[in-house]
Amino acid sequence: MTSPILVTGGTGTLGRLVVPRLRDAGREVRVLSRASHEGEDGLQFVQGDLATGEGIEAAVAGTEIVVHCAGGPRGDEDKARHLVRAALRAGVRHLVYISVVGADRVPLASGIDRAMFGYFGSKLGSERAVAGSGLPWSTLRATQFHDLMLLVVRQLARLPVVPVPAGFRFQPVDTGEVAARLVELALGAPAGLVPDLGGPRVYELATLVRGYLQARGRRRPILPVRVPGKAARAVRAGANLAPDRAVGRRTWEDFLADKLGPTHNGTVVATGS
Ligand SMILES: NC(=O)c1ccc[n+]([C@@H]2O[C@H](COP(=O)([O-])OP(=O)(O)OC[C@H]3O[C@@H](n4cnc5c(N)ncnc54)[C@H](OP(=O)(O)O)[C@@H]3O)[C@@H](O)[C@H]2O)c1
Numbered sequence: 635m636t637s638p639i640l641v642t643g644g645t646g647t648l649g650r651l652v653v654p655r656l657r658d659a660g661r662e663v664r665v666l667s668r669a670s671h672e673g674e675d676g677l678q679f680v681q682g683d684l685a686t687g688e689g690i691e692a693a694v695a696g697t698e699i700v701v702h703c704a705g706g707p708r709g710d711e712d713k714a715r716h717l718v719r720a721a722l723r724a725g726v727r728h729l730v731y732i733s734v735v736g737a738d739r740v741p742l743a744s745g746i747d748r749a750m751f752g753y754f755g756s757k758l759g760s761e762r763a764v765a766g767s768g769l770p771w772s773t774l775r776a777t778q779f780h781d782l783m784l785l786v787v788r789q790l791a792r793l794p795v796v797p798v799p800a801g802f803r804f805q806p807v808d809t810g811e812v813a814a815r816l817v818e819l820a821l822g823a824p825a826g827l828v829p830d831l832g833g834p835r836v837y838e839l840a841t842l843v844r845g846y847l848q849a850r851g852r853r854r855p856i857l858p859v860r861v862p863g864k865a866a867r868a869v870r871a872g873a874n875l876a877p878d879r880a881v882g883r884r885t886w887e888d889f890l891a892d893k894l895g896p897t898h899n900g901t902v903v904a905t906g907s
Contacts, residue, residue, distance in 0.1 A: 643703030711759030
């Protein structure tokens with residue numbers, strides 16, 4: 635009998651797609667969550683909080699593979715440190731981590747950089763906690779998930795005039811494809827930092843917003859806003875993109891059509907190689 639694979643964040647947007655893929659591969663899965671959940675055959679839940687470390691020992695006990703998908707807008711570095719400490723004690727043999735493209739390329743030099751892009755710093759800090767842990771590891775950096783981009787454009791499109799950071803581009807990727815790659819990594823040998831996973835196309839943020847508005851049959855003026863700071867400059871220069879790794883297959887248009895219906899007709903401004 636093989637030991638269960640622990641999926642932190644197994645209740646989240648990404649983790650929810652990792653769990654069934656591991657189960658389809660015949661593996662027993664344990665999910666860490668701050669809330670309590672009913673388990674079922676082959677799927678257990680352990681309650682714990684990575685921010686405080688509470689319950690983490692029990693979550694990693696008896697596991698050899700951990701897929702670390704838990705995360706939030708801030709504090710991921712501390713979460714990773716708590717997990718790593720417990721995993722070392724439990725003798726985990728492979729820690730798989732999901733990071734973000736640009737973690738190492740978005741400088742956080744000022745208050746505005748940290749306020750707007752602190753997430754990239756906390757992902758880099760977590761990457762370092764994983765790589766320096768002494769545990770065998772694999773880390774995948776992905777571009778923004780379709781689901782996240784939809785949340786962002788939805789929020790922006792609520793406003794009567796839509797402020798859009800000028801020059802920001804994104805390369806949304808299908809969350810299921812990221813989940814599949816994580817599962818492949820988890821079931822393989824520890825591989826260190828693996829090639830990035832980027833969506834198939836790069837879009838101006840304004841194009842994504844326009845496509846969404848069109849799909850919803852709404853008209854709103856878009857107001858380009860210049861975001862100050864070094865981090866924003868890096869993002870305008872494409873630090874969050876992986877055009878050479880545009881290996882994702884499902885396009886934003888297909889994702890939107892599935893989510894909102896087939897009326898979307900966004901214009902692609904640039905394509906990855
Ligand atoms: N979204 C993107 O575009 C994107 C791109 C690249 C990389 N990533 C990374 O992918 C990972 C997953 O993102 P997501 O979009 O799936 O996030 P999500 O939907 O917000 O889910 C977050 C998950 O983290 C868990 N979690 C949060 N704080 C926790 C804590 N203190 N202790 C234990 N569990 C905690 C939550 O579990 P409970 O609520 O059940 O406790 C939930 O399952 C994150 O590391 C994120 O940085 C995301």
